[in-house]
Amino acid sequence: MRALPERAVAGFTDALIAERFPFLDADQQVSTARFVVGRWRVASQPVRLGTGAVATALGAVAWALAAMGGSAMAGSERAGSGRDAAWGKVVHRLSGRTLPGFSELEQFVVSLATAYAADRWPEAALAGRTLGTPTS
Amino acid sequence: MIETDILIIGSGPGGALTAARLAEAGRQVIVLEEGDWIDVGEHEPFSLDQMEAQYRNAGQTVALGRPPIIYTEGRGAGGGSEVNSGLYHRPNPELLDDWARRFAIRDLSERDIVEHAREIEKTLSIGTVPGAVTPASSVIERGGAALGWATREVPRWMVYGETSDAAEGERQTMTRTYLPRAREAGASIMTGVRVDRLVKKGRRIVEVRATKRLAAGIAEPLCFRPEHVFVCAGAIQTPALLQRSGVRTNVGHTLAVHPMVKAVARFDDAINVPADVPVHQVKEFAPHISIGGSASGPGLLGLALAPEWARFAEVTADWEHSSLYYAATRTEGHGHVRAVPFLDDPLVTYRLTRGDGKMLVHALERMVHLLFAAGARRVYPSVAEAVELRTAADLTELGQRLKPRDLNLMTVHLCSSVPMGEDRSRAGTDSFGRVHGFDNLRVNDASLLPEAPGLNPQGTIMAIASRNSAAFLAGTR
Numbered sequence A: 001m002r003a004l005p006e007r008a009v010a011g012f013t014d015a016l017i018a019e020r021f022p023f024l025d026a027d028q029q030v031s032t033a034r035f036v037v038g039r040w041r042v043a044s045q046p047v048r049l050g051t052g053a054v055a056t057a058l059g060a061v062a063w064a065l066a067a068m069g070g071s072a073m074a075g076s077e078r079a080g081s082g083r084d085a086a087w088g089k090v091v092h093r094l095s096g097r098t099l100p101g102f103s104e105l106e107q108f109v110v111s112l113a114t115a116y117a118a119d120r121w122p123e124a125a126l127a128g129r130t131l132g133t134p135t136s
Numbered sequence B: 001m002i003e004t005d006i007l008i009i010g011s012g013p014g015g016a017l018t019a020a021r022l023a024e025a026g027r028q029v030i031v032l033e034e035g036d037w038i039d040v041g042e043h044e045p046f047s048l049d050q051m052e053a054q055y056r057n058a059g060q061t062v063a064l065g066r067p068p069i070i071y072t073e074g075r076g077a078g079g080g081s082e083v084n085s086g087l088y089h090r091p092n093p094e095l096l097d098d099w100a101r102r103f104a105i106r107d108l109s110e111r112d113i114v115e116h117a118r119e120i121e122k123t124l125s126i127g128t129v130p131g132a133v134t135p136a137s138s139v140i141e142r143g144g145a146a147l148g149w150a151t152r153e154v155p156r157w158m159v160y161g162e163t164s165d166a167a168e169g170e171r172q173t174m175t176r177t178y179l180p181r182a183r184e185a186g187a188s189i190m191t192g193v194r195v196d197r198l199v200k201k202g203r204r205i206v207e208v209r210a211t212k213r214l215a216a217g218i219a220e221p222l223c224f225r226p227e228h229v230f231v232c233a234g235a236i237q238t239p240a241l242l243q244r245s246g247v248r249t250n251v252g253h254t255l256a257v258h259p260m261v262k263a264v265a266r267f268d269d270a271i272n273v274p275a276d277v278p279v280h281q282v283k284e285f286a287p288h289i290s291i292g293g294s295a296s297g298p299g300l301l302g303l304a305l306a307p308e309w310a311r312f313a314e315v316t317a318d319w320e321h322s323s324l325y326y327a328a329t330r331t332e333g334h335g336h337v338r339a340v341p342f343l344d345d346p347l348v349t350y351r352l353t354r355g356d357g358k359m360l361v362h363a364l365e366r367m368v369h370l371l372f373a374a375g376a377r378r379v380y381p382s383v384a385e386a387v388e389l390r391t392a393a394d395l396t397e398l399g400q401r402l403k404p405r406d407l408n409l410m411t412v413h414l415c416s417s418v419p420m421g422e423d424r425s426r427a428g429t430d431s432f433g434r435v436h437g438f439d440n441l442r443v444n445d446a447s448l449l450p451e452a453p454g455l456n457p458q459g460t461i462m463a464i465a466s467r468n469s470a471a472f473l474a475g476t477r
Helices: A004-020 A026-042 A045-068 A077-094 A102-120 A124-130 B013-024 B048-054 B093-102 B110-123 B135-147 B178-184 B234-244 B298-305 B309-317 B354-373 B392-401 B458-476
Strands: B002-009 B029-033 B061-063 B069-071 B151-153 B156-159 B188-191 B193-201 B204-215 B218-231 B260-266 B280-282 B289-293 B322-329 B335-338 B347-350 B378-381 B409-411 B441-443
Touching (some): A004 A077, A045 A077, A045 A102, A102 A124, A102 B048, A102 B298, A124 B309, B013 B029, B013 B178, B013 B458, B029 B178, B029 B193, B029 B218, B093 B110, B110 B458, B135 B151, B135 B280, B178 B188, B193 B218, B193 B234, B218 B234, B234 B335, B260 B354, B289 B354, B298 B309, B298 B322, B322 B354, B354 B378
Parallel strands (some): B002 B029, B029 B188, B069 B409
Antiparallel strands (some): B061 B069, B151 B280, B193 B204, B204 B218, B260 B322, B260 B409, B289 B322, B335 B347
16 A cells, blocks of 8 residues: 555546656557656655645645545545546646746656656657647 | 764765765764665666665655756665766865865865865776767767867766767765765665654754655654764755754755756667766856757657657657757855745755846857757757747847746756855865764765855765765764
């Protein structure tokens, strides 16, 4: 069982990668998110504490949104997809905004995700653009 | 309880050299290294895999500030020498004289250092590339020539094969040079051992408490009783350990770095060699600004463009035609390293002055001019909102609206966190690294440099460590 901050960082990372890297296919997104969370796990403690606290606060908002939508009460797959959708809403509303704490967390995830995805699939972003996928 | 004459904490360039010098002089030496022993070549140089295996916190370390500065530290036997570019500068005589005068450091002239530097240069096989340098390196030379700026090929600790090709060189790191020498002379090198704290009694360190990592999640405590302790854990970990041990006077408050701003340059020709770095540097503006080249694998190119990678997707798709360059500066501002109760990792902060910010923007402008003068088709400065520059004139508009806080900064040169000198009001150690107020506690690494030297510092760090080791042997025999 992962600790709360790590679960929150994982939820945030999944949603942010879906939002900012739509040109990666589903497997690539999963692999990229796994890399980011793995690097977060070994980051220096001040970095982990700061980003973990912000992600946990955002996770609480996502949880509340999911609960208001009724999905979190179902205790089934729907609850999981409800939380994913809530994370998506939170990230969509905040992504790209300059907010203390959030901007640092976003930069942490985007930087690592970019380094990994560009290293593993250097043509992915260009392929996404060629196919007409929105890239920002 | 393990008793020893000399205990060296850290096996990077300072610790490895100290271990070899003292062991070869017949002293009983134990070296403690927190990371693992990883042979050169086990991981592809400058790769994500290498970052995970050989960088502290897998490279996820940052000095907080506006803007924050990402920094990296090597972790493992050989420390930073295993992962850095291998670029060598002999200590600058004028700089040494300046430091000696301004920081009240005894015996720090060129005369006091040169023999140590020569021995290091021989051991590390310091030399220039016998054959052709990489195309990415030629870019710097070409741009400098077009602008009339002084450039030079910086020698490296490298042995080249029969091809004499720059990319085929083998780095002469500490695990290939001083650590094997220390071991041959009888030193014991223990890896996977983290030092938790030093126990002091009066003017002496009487005990060193450590933890030996046995397997994931399993560890055992170790206790050492040394006659002499040398802390050589680097400019972040050395002050953090001293502070955890209650040694705080002038420790950790004067961290100095060379912040770097980077840019991706795209050319018509294929110039990228991902496993190597350019060896040329612009010296026209030294020591205040240095311009050179960085490792440039596709992941690092993408990282420099983040968060706008998708907008400039052709850079990584066509990565052979692009390479990363940097402009590094000295700073007036400085940083702090603070050990935090209950945390293993210290809190690091860095405050750039307004003048530092202007200097960094100025350095970026010079680098962009250099790259266009060398024939770049596009240049992408690594700033908060990445932009594409098509001509040097585009930079004028960018320069006017660019704020220092928009720069994505990083550094690999960290020093000066426990500066040496006889002025006890600002120095953490005496002129030879002995911590003020202690008889048997010494620092012998990058922490001692009184300020950032404005060039790749490893040569200076090692020469001073060698001088200090000689002084120790002369004084305690």
